[in-house]
Amino acid sequence: MGGRDDENLHTEAADGAGSTWAQALLDHLRPTGRDVGRIVDWLAKTLDATVSLRDDEGASLAGPLTPLDEALAADITGGRLASAAWEGDGRFVRLMRVELTRPGSVGVLAVTRTSSFDRRASDVVTHTVGVLELLLRAQQTAATGHRLARATADLRLAILQLLMVEDTIAARRVAAGLWPGLLDTDTACVYVVEVSPEERDRLAAACVAATRDEALVVRCPALDGHVIVVVPDDSAGSALRALCDRNPGAFLGGSSRQSLAHTATAYGQAVSALAVARFRPDKTAVYAERTHPERLMDPEVLRTWTTRLLRPLDTLPHHTRAELLATTRLGLEFTAVNAAKVLGVSRNTVRARMERVENLLRTDFSDLTVRAAVHLALNAQVGIAQEPIGAAAAPSRFGELLTGPALLAWAQDLLARLDTDGRDLRGTLRAWIAAGGNAERAAQRLSVHAQTVREHVRSAEPVLERQLLAGGSDLYEVVLAHLAAGDLDQPDLHGHPQRDSRQDSHRAESGHPDSPVHG
Incomplete structure (x- = not known):
């Protein structure tokens, strides 16, 4: 029974084959090989041993569970020992402490052989623990990054949904924590970028970079290939056009400037412009570029008729009326x-x-x-x-x-x-x-x-x-x-x-x- 061996991953092995197993172990840190189970399997094959990784509650994380001296295992998970060795009944067992991803969580790597652990075997086990901990930390960092990115994306979507139902006060309040000043505007333009679903995440990140994080960039929850961009002014239009120009499969539709409370209308305009963009060589279009029938109607007659038609909704509370109007606008544009x-x-x-x-x-x-x-x-x-x-x-x-x-x-x-x-x-x-x-x-x-x-x-x-x-x-x-x-x-x-x-x-x-x- 003893402490952990030298943890320097680059320590040379006692025999000439050291560089071979060390290189094979390092290969498991490549992007295509980062898997705890594969490392445990590799260790078992390399040492002709049975290898398992279990957590502090005895549950298997990788490899088959093997009988252990539970007292020794408890000493390792409790922090009293970093490693331990046991021999008996024709078996040679090495137990090694492994820091897991949960705060304060410790696992045990158990390696069981029918032959003793020579210098080479001991080095392989020690360095494998180092690789496992490095990989687990990297996975924890990546998982945290993914959770943060997901939470940010959900927050952006929540802000957009508040804007869609004209709740600009709540939208500003939600946005203020992460993007101060983003919605400190009375008007905005909406752009919709269309690409293949496989390219959308990459293009959404490019949209954030192109707008210098000064726009609300949302992956459309309804259409897998759409990215919705709400910008407080039209300064981002040229950047988004340039972005689409660099991506052959991308199309861009933009709205006219609208009140922030009318984001749903601007979104509909952007989708309409996107349809025109598909037929244009430059793959971009803005809603104002096409003649629309309402612009050819007598404005006073249109105003009077519209007010008369929608008057039954005027008796509703403001929030309810806004909710119904926003839902109907989108319901007329898209499927339910x-x-x-x-x-x-x-x-x-x-x-x-x-x-x-x-x-x-x-x-x-x-x-x-x-x-x-x-x-x-x-x-x-x-x-x-x-x-x-x-x-x-x-x-x-x-x-x-x-x-x-x-x-x-x-x-x-x-x-x-x-x-x-x-x-x-x-x-x-x-x-x-x-x-x-x-x-x-x-x-x-x-x-x-x-x-x-x-x-x-x-x-x-x-x-x-x-x-x-x-x-x-x-x-x-x-x-x-x-x-x-x-x-x-x-x-x-x-x-x-x-x-x-x-x-x-x-x-x-x-x-x-x-x-x-x-x-």
């Missing part, structure tokens, strides 16, 4: 599952909130024209001044928003792109929208196969430079174009369907025989 992941709630909560909005607005979100109209109102509501509409302001109907010459010209120009294809993409798209985006129902009306409908809709995406099958802002713009051009019935809002007289004349001139139905 993805919206739930972004908000950090269950999908049933998302559906329940949206159903409550449906009931308050007395409308039906299964109708794509209704979804497009409500989506328009939610986006317009962001830019509406807080003061109420004057008593003299006449209430506006949705149809009034679609009568302007600029909007009509935009709609006709957008849909005319589809006419360059030999297939009737425009007719298929119109029927698909009228069927609520359901390919099977649209196929029945058109007497074609459902796959043909999907192929036509997919073919329309690059022509229109908008994603359609994924839903969201791009689709709603195309729906508004159909409504402005008179290709579809006006949506049923507040329980009052509005039929546009222009629709019948347009169909007669265009030769469209079918009449769409609401989904």
